[in-house]
Amino acid sequence: MYKAYCFDLDGTVYTGKEPIESAVTFIHQLQAQGIEPFYITNNASKTAEQFQQALAAIQIHAPITHIYSSALATGKYIAMNHAGKTVSMIGSEGLQDALARENVPVVEEGGDIFVIGIDQNLNYLSLAKAAVAMQNGAIFVSTNPDIKFPSEYGFLPGNGAFTELVSQVSGVKPLYIGKPSPVMLAIIQEEHGFAKDEMVMVGDNYDTDILCGITFGIDTIHVNTGVTSTAEAKLKQQQATHHVQTLTDLMPK
Ligand SMILES: [Mg+2]
Structure with a gap:
């Protein structure tokens, strides 16, 4: 048991x-x-509350303290291992919420750490800035390595695909949390x-x-x-x- x-x-x-x-x-x-x-x-796209609601919808009642998405874990990992360091990021609400929850200071540009999480509105400029940040010595953290995920249309690009792109361009390997x-x-x-x-x-x-x-x-x-x-x-x-x-x-x- x-x-x-x-x-x-x-x-x-x-x-x-x-x-x-x-x-x-x-x-x-x-x-x-x-x-x-x-x-x-x-999955790094949802907040802890959104996962809690998804579980409640199938009659599973879970305390927030028992829900670990790769985004939430990324926030905790940075708070535990890089206290006080600033973060720049690519990512959606799930990641923003996770960093805020751990009081991780997020800055638009020039963070000590650069985090990549899934962002369905991602554009070239964001990827370019990420690649440059790594070349300038930012610590490279990525929420999860999934290259693709299934959808009704077929496989769609996952966070790992963008992370590997930035890694290939910058020559810096990420730490994956997921x-x-x-x-x-x-x-x-x-x-x-x-x-x-x-x-x-x-x-x-x-x-x-x-x-x-x-x-x-x-x-x-x-x-x-x-x-x-x-x-x-x-x-x-x-x-x-x-x-x-x-x-x-x-x-x-
Ligand atoms: Mg599974």
């Missing part, structure tokens, strides 16, 4: 706006036993004081969720409700600790 269940969201807890019922039931069971789960998503980087799990451990053997990462995507848990050194549960099939996950050299079809498989019969 773990004390800190860290759930990925899309493909694990919900698919778009549709709940994954087995996950919702599993989470209700944990809560009934006094275990409040954590929610970890690379999965598979273990930074979000490290922040949960630090803020809530768990031992690693009390923590487990639950997700559908082997290359982000499961690798995140493996890299951090905790147990992992792969669910067959999203991106990576169980068959694919079982072909990987480093395997998840547990493979389940749905989270129903983990419930007492």
